[in-house]
Every structure is written in C-alpha cells, then in structure tokens.
Amino acid sequence: MIDSNFTFCYDKVNTAAIAVSMEVETLEEKEISQAVIGRLPRYFRYLGELKDQGVERISSQDLSELMKVTASQIRQDFNNFGGFGQQGYGYNVEYLYREIGRILGLDRQHNFIIIGAGNLGRALGNYLNFERRGFIFRGMFDQNPELIGMEVRGVRIMAMEEMEDFIRENDIDIAVLTIPKTSAVSVAERLVKTGIRAIWNFAHVDLNVPEGIEVENVHLSDSLMKLSYNIRRERVKETEETK
C-alpha cells in the first residue's frame, strides 16, 4: 500500500495501470444482486436475436422499447459490469452479446447429468437449445430397473448406484433433479459429497446445500399459483369496475 501511494505521487504512467487493475478487481469482487443476474439472460437473448438480424449498434432507448424496460434500468444494470457502452453512440451489439455471454459463464462448456428419467427428465434431455449454449447432456440416472440401459438422445440411463463415480470421472458440473421431493433431499446430500458445482432443482422442495454449491429452483407449482393469483386479481378488478 505504501508502495502504491509512493508510485501514485511520482509516476503518472504507473498510476494509470494501478487504477485500471484496481477497477478490474472491484468489478470482479462486487456482489451483483440476483435480480440483476436474473435479467442478464433476457438481455443475452434479445442481443442474440439482434445479432442474427445483422444489427450492429443499438441505443439504450431502442433496446428499451424492444425489451419493454426503461432505458434507465438498462443503464443501471449494465453499470454493474462497467457500462459496456458510450453515451449517445449506443452499444455495439456483437461486443455486448459476447461480454454478457462471458459474464454468464457461457464461454466455457458445462457437463450435466439428469437424475430422474420421467417425462420431465426426458424433455430436458431432448432439449437441443441447452447444447447450443454449451451445456452438454452426459448421463441420466433412475432407480427404476426397467429404464436402465435405455437411451435418451444417445445418452444411456444408468442405475442410481453408478451416479457418484460417473460424476467424478466425467467432469460433471451440474446435476438436474427431476425426481419427486421425497427422494430429492437424500439425492442432493449424495451430490454434495461428490463435489458437484450446481443443482438445477425441479423437485418441489427447498434443498439445503453448503455454501459454494449453487441451487437454482424451478418450482412449477409456485409459478402456476402466481398465475392463479393474477387471474383472481383481474377478476376482482372486473367486479369492481362493473359495480
């Protein structure tokens, strides 16, 4: 720290270098809220479509109209990552698409397995879009002996007993849980011990995992209930308007 201050006073060139390296560190260390993270994939999707349409630059105003969010929201979100663009000049679509992809970790491959070979598990295994984003379907597991040995898109269904070895030997990052909630908790405990990085949880239960393991829940019933709430609210509004 004394060194840095000393350099700061006497060497303009080094100062600039220090300022840059400090800023990079701050950006990497800063905790971005999960609300902002949750919006990044949508930016990524729209920018991908713009890129496919051959659009090279877009202003935050035009992006705002397209995505139906305020331009100030867009600027605030992007400021978390250093801004990306220049005022009055707009964003470079290709660059922004690539940078958001990199921030989302899409510049590297992720291997995943699916636990539970029911309809939902098979639907996810067959979903080719995941592969386009670098998520590679490597293995499937089920406790039903009748399913073992069958294949989903060329991937073999294995017995639950084989899960731990398979994860360790195949560099698996993500386990997708499409099993009933009654078995999800104990399977999650087994997964934690393998050193897996993330669980994509479709079981209707909250999983307790140690820090450092990511859990992303897709609770379909919760989503349906939210829909039901909004239907009810609309009904109440209509009733009040006709009073």
Place this chain on the structure above:
Amino acid sequence: MIDSNFTFCYDKVNTAAIAVSMEVETLEEKEISQAVIGRLPRYFRYLGELKDQGVERISSQDLSELMKVTASQIRQDFNNFGGFGQQGYGYNVEYLYREIGRILGLDRQHNFIIIGAGNLGRALGNYLNFERRGFIFRGMFDQNPELIGMEVRGVRIMAMEEMEDFIRENDIDIAVLTIPKTSAVSVAERLVKTGIRAIWNFAHVDLNVPEGIEVENVHLSDSLMKLSYNIRRERVKETEETK
C-alpha cells in the same frame, strides 16, 4: 359521502361497519408487488407441510428459521394482506394456509389445456400435483397428425383447428404453451381472441398480450444461464482466495 360523515358523527355502531367495509376495499384495491406475490406460494407450501404435521400455531420467528427468511420480511409480506396474526401469539397455521390459498385463487377450480404434446407437454399433463391444487387438465393440442387421437392421462390430443371451440365450450382459463418459439407468437394471438384468462408460457420468447390476460413465463434456458453465472462467480472467488 355526506351520508357517511353524518352517520360517522352520530352513530357509533354504523361507524364501525363503515370502517370495516372501507378497510376491506383498501385491501382488495391495493396493488401488491409481484415480488411479494412470488413469495406467497412458498409460504403456502411450508404452511401446508406444517398443517400436515399437525402444527397449530407458529411464531414469525420459528417460521423465519424454518424458511430461512427474516422474521421482518415475513411480517412485511403478511402486512400486505392485513397481517394475519397477533404479536407474541403467533400465526394460526390452518387459518394462514387457507387465507394464503384464497389470496392465491386456489379456492376455485381452474381448467387448463396444453398446447404442444411433446415431452414437456406430456410431463405437465401427467403432473398430478396440479390437480390437487384445483388446476384441472382438460385438453391437449398438437399440429402433428400422428399424435391426434392419442391420450395423455385420459385426455385426448386434438388438432390445433379445434382449439378455439374447445376453449369456449369447456370454460378454459389457462393455456399452457409447450411449443417452439417460432409458433408460440401466432398461437398466443389466437388464444387472446378466445378470451382466455392466462397463458403459462414455456416457449423461449416474450409474448405481447393485451392487459387483463396474464402471462407467466418459464424460460428454462434463462434459469440455466443464471446457474451458469453463479458457477462462474464461485470459480472467480476460489481463484482469488488461492492467489
């Protein structure tokens, strides 16, 4: 209004009645944020489990520990709906479960259809939990002639041309879209014209519908990208710690 004021001054009993009716109106009219609504299904799930375990009362402190949210968050959320409980006495589990269920619109039946008889559509059609919550699977539609006439859990797969009549004749509230994004937009336009109340959208595209029709999106790729971001963030943290 003059009448009410008059009554207010001269009649204590009527005053109480007016105060109550005014409060009810305020509660119904108040716009609750979607963030709060998004948390209600999780309360409902935990309260359902407590009820099944025979728990009659729970303090906000105990509920807070169980659900891993702050007690102040719980009180704030519940205050949106009038509070539900008494300080120092705790919440009545059965009452709270029923009230949140009522707010979520689960006290009435919702009929739904699924459009797209692929793996995901069939998985949702087979999901019995929806029925327990009052969401009844009535019909399924697909454009593939080979699938038409087949059944998913006793429900017939019909041709897309039959969709509009079926919705109107069978009091359908919700359409579930499990079709590719290329056809989702035009199918949504057809659905809007039928007067459907809500679309549960699994297609990877944002739908533009008029006000009054609810759309709840389940963008699975977005959820997977969020997971990928968090894996990357953990990797960065690990690298920094070992520096």
